[in-house]
Amino acid sequence: MPHTPHPPHPLRTRPFRLLFAGRALSFVGDAVIPAALTIAVHQATGSTSALALVLACAMVPKLLLLPLGGVVGDRFNARTVALTTDLVRCAAQLLVGVELLSGRPTLWVIAAAGAVGGAAGAFAMPTTSPLVTGTVPPDGLARANAAMGVAGSVARLGGPALAGLLVLTSGPGWAFVLDAATFAASAALLAAVRVAHVPVGRRPFLADLREGWQEVRxxxxxxxxxxxxxxxxxxxxxxxxxxxxxxxxxxxxxxxxxxxxxxxxxxxxxxxxxxxxxxxxxxxxxxxxxxxxxxxxxxxxxxxxxxxxxxxxxxxxxxxxxxxxxxxxxxxxxxxxxxxxxxxxxxxxxxxxxxxxxxxxxxxxxxxxxxxxxxxxxxxxxxxxxxxxxxxxxxxxxxxxxxxxxxxxxxxxx
Structure with a gap:
């Protein structure tokens, strides 16, 4: 029987390499934010309830809009959706960073930016799998997902330390500026990637939701x-x-x-x-x-x-x-x-x-x-x-x- 060579690792292909680089940068930026946000809100308000409010403002829109994000992710090319949400989250995090660096941060601005970022996340999260399947052949999916997992794990391992360094040396505002920069870089890399897309016929929104749920059920x-x-x-x-x-x-x-x-x-x-x-x-x-x-x-x-x-x-x-x-x-x-x-x-x-x-x-x-x-x-x-x-x-x-x-x-x- 002739020997069938194993396909190259997905990181050896340009589309997935660009996607991986963008996602890895976003992982680093996101890993810095939790610690920086806690310190920033505490410094601005001295209130734990204020932190709960900011976190809720980010979580509630995300939960409410996730089903809509799934429909949008299937109707449109995942690259277009992910690139758009990267730019929106870049603007939201940059706004928080500038607000903190001004020295007189306002809680409602931080909360509103969190709500915008949470809403964008509802559209971004369902695109993760379509982005991978659109840039990697079926025989490379396991290694591609493992590589993404490793990148996310490394970011979680080093993110808190990087956040501490930024907060201690420059203040929490720069952590948000860094996160904004990673979203901008991710958007730029996505702009250079071609992602395969399976078109979905336009139907009523509820029909799309029902079809997605039927696939689950x-x-x-x-x-x-x-x-x-x-x-x-x-x-x-x-x-x-x-x-x-x-x-x-x-x-x-x-x-x-x-x-x-x-x-x-x-x-x-x-x-x-x-x-x-x-x-x-x-x-x-x-x-x-x-x-x-x-x-x-x-x-x-x-x-x-x-x-x-x-x-x-x-x-x-x-x-x-x-x-x-x-x-x-x-x-x-x-x-x-x-x-x-x-x-x-x-x-x-x-x-x-x-x-x-x-x-x-x-x-x-x-x-x-x-x-x-x-x-x-x-x-x-x-x-x-x-x-x-x-x-x-x-x-x-x-x-x-x-x-x-x-x-x-x-x-x-x-």
Whole structure:
């Protein structure tokens, strides 16, 4: 049998290399913003409720507009949509940066810019998968998604340190200027990329929404996994809300919490690297079982386990997340028809993001009533049951990766 050479890595092709460079720059800019925003709002107002208001102004438009963003992402070329949203977010972040550098920042300006950026994000997020499938052949999707995952993980690992450096040396305003510059650079790189697009016939908006939902509902492996992923995001919100207090009072202080977060960033990077090398035969089942490991740090915090064990558990849990993301994206990109990919992705993001505010809202009152142990343990049980429980779903077990020399595809066994 003649030897079939493996296709070149997607980074060796110009379209994906330009796309990757633009996305990687955006990842760096976005990783700097959370810490800079917290410091900026605190310095401007001294109020934690003001920070909650700004975060809500960014989140609410994103949640409301995600389904519309999915329809737009399928109707129009993903490159055009992503380039436009990059420019909008560039302007919004630049406005915040200038406002902060003026020395007299106004809360409503920061909140309004956050709302504009959140709305743009609702249109940008569903284009991620169409951009990859439009620049990479099917046999390169796994490596392309793994490369994106690694870039995002590296940005999360170094972003807080870069934010701290900018804030300490120049002030938080320059962090927003940097983020604006990364969006501008990403837009310029996207302008040079040709992205294949499968045209979708123009129909009423609700008909497009229904078709996208039908693509989700008709696949039991997809919608049950989305429920599990939503449980993970809700549990992550519980951990982020209650974890710092447990670390500060029972596990040794602020240094433990910093080490905890860094272990998560390292685990995320290792999981992304692993996803580029390991191609499980049952990708959805394997990825969801890996995601169930998030129960480990939740239980460790609930019982106030020794700090090294708790830190290691969080690193393992994020390794599962880092592995899941590229594997899940590749499976979805291969299984969902290209003309519906943005809409299906928007439902994915909608369920995931909507679960996080629920976790943030429920964790504090539950901890006040019963102590942090109960909500942490409940979140652990939900993650373990729903993520590992997808193994009971026939479709999750039937989605398999079929590999031939130079060819890899996903199929659903009957």
């Amino acid at each position: 008709s696949r039991d492996w997809y919608w049950t996994s989305l429920v599990a992923h939503a449980a993970w995001n809700g549990a992550a919100a519980v951990l982020m809300t209650l974890g710092p207090a447990v670390a500060l009072t029972r596990l040794g202080g602020a240094g433990t919490w910093v080490a905890f977060l860094q272990a998560g960033a390292v685990g995320l990077l290792l999981g992304s690297l692993l996803a580029g090398r390991v191609h499980p035969r049952r990708p959805v089942l394997t990825a969801n079982l890996g995601l169930a490991t998030y129960a480990l740090p939740l239980v460790a915090l609930a019982v106030a386990a020794p700090a090294p064990l708790t830190i290691a558990a969080y690193g393992v849990a994020h390794m599962g997340l880092g592995f899941l993301s590229p594997v899940w994206q590749t499976t979805v990109q291969r299984a969902i028809p290209p003309h519906a990919l943005a809409r299906v992705t928007s439902y994915d993001w909608l369920l995931s993001l909507a679960a996080m505010p629920l976790g943030y809202a429920l964790a504090p009152p539950a901890a006040a009533l019963w102590g942090p142990e109960i909500p942490l343990a409940a979140a652990a049980l939900a993650v373990a049951a729903l993520c590992a429980g997808t193994a009971l779903v026939p479709g999750v077990r039937r989605v398999t990766t079929v590999t031939h020399p130079g060819v890899e595809r996903v199929q659903t066994q009957v």
